[in-house]
Amino acid sequence: MKQNRKTTGKSVLAALLFLALMSGCTAADTNPENMDAASEQAKIAGTKEAPAEKEAGSEKEENHPAAEQDLGEEGTLTVTFLDVGQGNAVLVEQDGEYMLIDGGDREYSSFVVSFLKEQGVDELEYVIASHYDADHLNGVVGALNVFPCELVLAPDYTADSRVYDSFLNIIEEKDVALAYPAVGDTYTLGGAEFTVVCPDGYDAPDANDNSVGVRLTYGETSFLICGDAGTGVERRMMESGITLDSDVYLASHHGSNGSSSLAFLQAVSPETVVISAGLSNSYGHPMAEVLENIQSVGAALYRTDLQGTLVAVSDGSTVTWNVPPCTDYRDGETLEAAGAGAEVEGEPASAGAGTEGEPGAASAGEETEGEPGAALAGAEGEPEEAASGAGTEMTGETGEKEVEAEIYDSAEGTGDMQAEYVMNRNTKKFHLPSCASAADIAPENKANFTGSREELIAAGYEPCKRCNP
Ligand SMILES: [Zn+2]
Numbered sequence: 001m002k003q004n005r006k007t008t009g010k011s012v013l014a015a016l017l018f019l020a021l022m023s024g025c026t027a028a029d030t031n032p033e034n035m036d037a038a039s040e041q042a043k044i045a046g047t048k049e050a051p052a053e054k055e056a057g058s059e060k061e062e063n064h065p066a067a068e069q070d071l072g073e074e075g076t077l078t079v080t081f082l083d084v085g086q087g088n089a090v091l092v093e094q095d096g097e098y099m100l101i102d103g104g105d106r107e108y109s110s111f112v113v114s115f116l117k118e119q120g121v122d123e124l125e126y127v128i129a130s131h132y133d134a135d136h137l138n139g140v141v142g143a144l145n146v147f148p149c150e151l152v153l154a155p156d157y158t159a160d161s162r163v164y165d166s167f168l169n170i171i172e173e174k175d176v177a178l179a180y181p182a183v184g185d186t187y188t189l190g191g192a193e194f195t196v197v198c199p200d201g202y203d204a205p206d207a208n209d210n211s212v213g214v215r216l217t218y219g220e221t222s223f224l225i226c227g228d229a230g231t232g233v234e235r236r237m238m239e240s241g242i243t244l245d246s247d248v249y250l251a252s253h254h255g256s257n258g259s260s261s262l263a264f265l266q267a268v269s270p271e272t273v274v275i276s277a278g279l280s281n282s283y284g285h286p287m288a289e290v291l292e293n294i295q296s297v298g299a300a301l302y303r304t305d306l307q308g309t310l311v312a313v314s315d316g317s318t319v320t321w322n323v324p325p326c327t328d329y330r331d332g333e334t335l336e337a338a339g340a341g342a343e344v345e346g347e348p349a350s351a352g353a354g355t356e357g358e359p360g361a362a363s364a365g366e367e368t369e370g371e372p373g374a375a376l377a378g379a380e381g382e383p384e385e386a387a388s389g390a391g392t393e394m395t396g397e398t399g400e401k402e403v404e405a406e407i408y409d410s411a412e413g414t415g416d417m418q419a420e421y422v423m424n425r426n427t428k429k430f431h432l433p434s435c436a437s438a439a440d441i442a443p444e445n446k447a448n449f450t451g452s453r454e455e456l457i458a459a460g461y462e463p464c465k466r467c468n469p
């Protein structure tokens with residue numbers, strides 16, 4: 001019926017237009033029939049018609065309340081894959097509500113907290129601790145120390161580690177609600193929603209397979225993030241019939257070949273795969289097999305080890321990124337052999353390369369296991385220097401273009417003043433203390449240097465192409 005009316009309307013449109021022109025009538029004409037014609041013209045010109053003229057379903061109604069706060073852009077979901085070296089940390093924002101999924105390892109804990117503060121986070125709706133391995137949990141403890149949180153989702157097993165104890169302590173101390181979710185449990189974050197897709201039990205012998213994984217949806221777009229879940233878990237997810245198809249997939253376990261099987265990737269059928277790994281990590285992540293699987297399903301590749309922090313913005317129908325996809329398919333082993341950090345060609349500066357990092361931050365490289373009395377108690381005493389990487393201005397409030405511009409801007413030189421650098425005596429490269437690559441330098445090759453970059457260059461050292469010191 002609606003269709004009929006519209007067809008009729010169109011068939012008389014030409015006549016109406018003709019009449020309108022002949023009679024010199026204007027849009028102010030109150031004749032309803034002429035109003036129709038005017039609105040049709042407006043539509044052609046790309047102008048929004050009055051609500052009364054809107055065809056049902058022609059435009060998705062945003063059901064967010066009017067903006068009372070200007071946190072985040074209404075009508076977008078922002079998913080930020082923080083560069084936390086060898087680890088995972090994902091910040092999700094919709095309509096001013098935030099969720100943190102994992103927080104990276106100890107040396108990035110302060111960076112994660114600073115990053116969240118820069119985004120304007122003052123509380124977290126959810127924190128997901130996918131599992132209790134240090135490269136996921138430390139930053140979670142750091143964040144819980146600083147930000148109130150409505151609900152923590154975590155797996156129901158115990159770990160024998162200091163960071164796990166810290167995790168339990170902070171939850172108790174701050175009286176945070178903790179839930180061990182089951183497959184199919186669904187939660188809302190603003191206008192977005194996420195459903196637990198794994199694990200189907202919490203008794204896996206390998207802690208990675210206890211990872212809480214979620215499929216996050218916003219409008220027609222979707223993101224799949226499953227911690228370090230292995231191929232056995234992937235197989236059971238496929239068998240369960242749960243929806244896996246997603247636009248963006250965060251490769252489980254940092255691109256290890258113990259995850260992201262070809263069959264699973266085919267089931268997920270992602271447009272984009274993100275790998276969160278540390279450059280020159282000792283595990284050889286990401287692995288060649290996974291990179292091949294990504295290519296064979298035709299997905300675009302993004303990787304934090306080569307591109308730094310990655311920002312995906314969904315408007316409900318399309319996902320856009322702060323940088324172009326990565327075209328470097330070298331695996332972790334190859335990069336490590338090549339003296340990683342040095343070999344990153346033409347990549348934009350990583351988000352860790354901010355020039356606003358506090359230069360006074362405690363010097364890098366104190367490999368201490370001790371508690372330096374950091375404010376972020378409980379996170380196994382992460383050295384302060386991690387915070388110095390938090391200088392970029394990537395904010396969820398800014399449009400995607402601005403985010404991009406700011407990242408590129410942050411690559412601007414830092415001048416020739418005295419500063420602190422981290423040297424790799426093996427590769428003869430030098431880095432900002434905040435550089436993700438610096439954190440990955442083997443202790444025996446790592447040294448701190450305070451002085452000018454010119455001195456380092458004169459001594460035969462080359463600036464890292466990633467952090468542009
Ligand atoms: Zn793990």
Ligand SMILES: [Zn+2]
Nearest residue numbers: 133135228253
């Ligand atoms: Zn991990």
